Amino acid sequence: xxxxxxxxxxxxxxxxxxxxxxxxxxxxxxxxxxxxxxxxxxxxxxxxxxxxxxxxxxxxxxxxxxxxxxxxxxxxxxxxxxxxxxxxxxxxxxxxxxxxxxxxxxxxxxxxxxxxxxxxxxxxxxxxxxxxxxxxxxxxxxxxxxxxxxxxxxxxxxxxxxxxxxxxxxxxxxxxxxxxxxxxxxxxxxxxxxxxxxxxxxxxxxxxxxxxxxxxxxxxxxxxxxxxxxxxxxxxxxxxxxxxxxxxxxxxxxxxxxxxxxxxxxxxxxxxxxxxxxxxxxxxxxxxxxxxxxxxxxxxxxxxxxxxxxxxxxxxxxxxxxxxxxxxxxxxxxxxxxxxxxxxxxxxxxxxxxxxxxxxxxxxxxxxxxxxxxxxxxxxxxx
Numbered sequence: 001x002x003x004x005x006x007x008x009x010x011x012x013x014x015x016x017x018x019x020x021x022x023x024x025x026x027x028x029x030x031x032x033x034x035x036x037x038x039x040x041x042x043x044x045x046x047x048x049x050x051x052x053x054x055x056x057x058x059x060x061x062x063x064x065x066x067x068x069x070x071x072x073x074x075x076x077x078x079x080x081x082x083x084x085x086x087x088x089x090x091x092x093x094x095x096x097x098x099x100x101x102x103x104x105x106x107x108x109x110x111x112x113x114x115x116x117x118x119x120x121x122x123x124x125x126x127x128x129x130x131x132x133x134x135x136x137x138x139x140x141x142x143x144x145x146x147x148x149x150x151x152x153x154x155x156x157x158x159x160x161x162x163x164x165x166x167x168x169x170x171x172x173x174x175x176x177x178x179x180x181x182x183x184x185x186x187x188x189x190x191x192x193x194x195x196x197x198x199x200x201x202x203x204x205x206x207x208x209x210x211x212x213x214x215x216x217x218x219x220x221x222x223x224x225x226x227x228x229x230x231x232x233x234x235x236x237x238x239x240x241x242x243x244x245x246x247x248x249x250x251x252x253x254x255x256x257x258x259x260x261x262x263x264x265x266x267x268x269x270x271x272x273x274x275x276x277x278x279x280x281x282x283x284x285x286x287x288x289x290x291x292x293x294x295x296x297x298x299x300x301x302x303x304x305x306x307x308x309x310x311x312x313x314x315x316x317x318x319x320x321x322x323x324x325x326x327x328x329x330x331x332x333x334x335x336x337x338x339x340x341x342x343x344x345x346x347x348x349x350x351x352x353x354x355x356x357x358x359x360x361x362x363x364x365x366x367x368x369x370x371x372x373x374x375x376x377x378x379x380x381x382x383x
Contacts, residue, residue, distance in 0.1 A: 020044050020074045027127055031119040037091040038062065038124070041070040042132070043077065043084035053135040053289050055085040056128065058120065058161070060146035061096070062089020065239055069141050072243050082251035083288050085139075086132055090124070092146070100145040107172035109152055117152055121160050135289040139163035139191075139250065143239055144204075145170050151179050154190070162287070163191040165246040167239050168200050171207040180214040186222050189287065191250045195242035197230040204235070224249075253283050254292070257301040266305045273305040274317045294325045296363045303335065312342035329362040330370060337370070341377070350377040 021042040026035050039062055043054055059069045066089025076082040092099055101113030109117045128134060140150040140161040147169035153160040155178055169175075183192065192215065196208040212227045226249040233241050248255075257266070257280075266273050277298060284292050299322060306314050316339045323332035333356035340349035353374035357367050377383070 020070065021046060022070070027124065029119050029123050031115050031123055033115075036119070036124075039066045039070075039089040039091070040128075040132075041066075041074070041087040043086065044074070046084075046086075048133075050133075053133045055083055055137040055139065055288055056125075056134045057085055057087040057139045057141060058124070059087060059089040060140065060142040060150060061092055061144070063091045063093040065089065065141065065143055068239050068243055072247055076244075076247050076251070081255045082247055083135075083254060083290050083292075086128070086134060088124070088128055090120070096145060100149045102172050107174035107178070109149075113149075117149075121153065125160070137162050137288050139165065141165040141167075141243070141246075142169070143167045144235070148172055148175060151175055154179065154192075155182050159186070159188075159190060162189065163193075163250045165193045165243065165250075166195070167242045168196050168204050168235050169194070169208055169211075170204055171211065176207060176211045176214065179211065180218060183215060183223050183225075184218045184220055186220060189222050189224065191224045193226050193228075193242075193246040193249055195228040195230065195238065195245070197233045197235065197238045197241075199232070199234050200238075201235070253280060254288070256295050256297040262301050262305065266301065267308060269305075272311065272314045272317070273302045273309075274314045274321065277302050277318075277321070294321065296326075299325075299331065300363055310342075312339060315339035315342070326362060329360045330356045330365050330367070331362050333359060334365050334370060337373070341373075346377050346381050347383055350374045350381075350383055353377070 021044075023040045023042070024037065025040060026037050028035050046054075057069060057073060059066045066087070069089070070087045073082070073085050073087050077084040095116075098112035099116040101111055102108055103110045125138075138161045140153060140163070142148070142150040142165070144167075147166040148171045150161070150164055150166060151169075154164060183190065194208060194212055194215070196205055198205070200208075209229075215223075215225050216227065218225070226245070228242060228245055230238060230241050266276060269276055277294065280298070281292060281294055284290060299318070302318060303315075306312060306318070315335045319332045319335035319339065322329075322335055326332070333352050337349045337352035337356070340346070340352060353370045356370045361367060
């Protein structure tokens with residue numbers, strides 16, 4: 001009992017900023033002619049007066065799907081495997097059928113479905129962007145009927161969302177023709193994740209597998225597509241399995257360089273691995289509007305590739321990047337010294353190692369290690 005009391009007391013005393021902030025709001029919609037309830041999760045430590053923007057998740061079926069998406073977004077952003085994001089869930093518990101209404105003739109939204117389409121695109125997004133600090137990267141999440149509905153936003157000449165998470169979609173008949181045609185021609189980066197389960201209704205399985213076949217055949221460098229089919233989960237439990245995979249796939253570029261990425265991509269590059277690193281972080285900036293500091297893990301991966309492939313000239317550019325990212329550390333001097341050492345300028349290498357002694361240790365590179373390298377050069381060449 002004493003331990004429980006201490007835990008509860010600790011929770012009350014811990015600053016609220018370490019927890020994600022969940023709010024409940026109501027929007028009066030002229031498009032719908034009624035109020036609509038929404039749930040909003042703000043990132044941990046979100047402050048309205050800070051100059052920082054966040055990607056936006058719009059969760060359809062928010063009355064039951066919001067918590068699963070919000071929890072995963074909070075978890076992955078806590079470990080820096082995705083950027084902190086704002087999550088908005090739309091309550092559709094009593095309106096799902098009307099919200100998702102489409103024409104039997106052309107499979108496009110009509111009547112209440114068309115009104116809901118406009119509510120999201122013209123009212124909800126505007127409301128959130130006016131009140132909260134959002135980036136230009138938006139992700140739509142849907143399940144069943146709403147997993148079909150989110151596709152309508154991809155059909156626009158300028159898609160409303162850049163990421164789509166379609167879980168066991170109950171697809172409109174013409175959608176399997178519309179969507180691949182649009183994705184094949186997309187001129188901006190678009191992320192699409194599709195999932196089903198062996199326990200889905202046969203119509204859901206057949207249609208989603210047909211859609212997967214057509215999208216998988218698309219050759220477009222701007223399309224980033226992933227498909228999962230799960231064995232075991234029910235139609236209703238599938239989101240808890242699919243959402244983590246979707247987040248990992250959509251935000252793969254944001255994550256640290258993995259062992260697989262190192263072995264299968266970086267080591268096989270025909271261009272400089274430093275260029276790969278530059279492009280990785282430029283993509284993060286372009287997509288998410290975030291100037292992310294280059295991770296030590298990623299510096300180490302690129303350095304290892306340089307050593308493995310003996311492309312030592314790349315160290316000079318890597319040194320410049322390290323000086324910008326970690327100016328008070330040994331890292332930049334160490335890389336520059338390796339460049340000099342392997343390109344025949346041994347005296348410069350020795351002096352650069354020596355000059356690193358006054359800087360801070362980092363990435364397992366110690367002051368003793370750089371001085372030892374300087375001494376070895378001095379002994380070998382008699383400086």
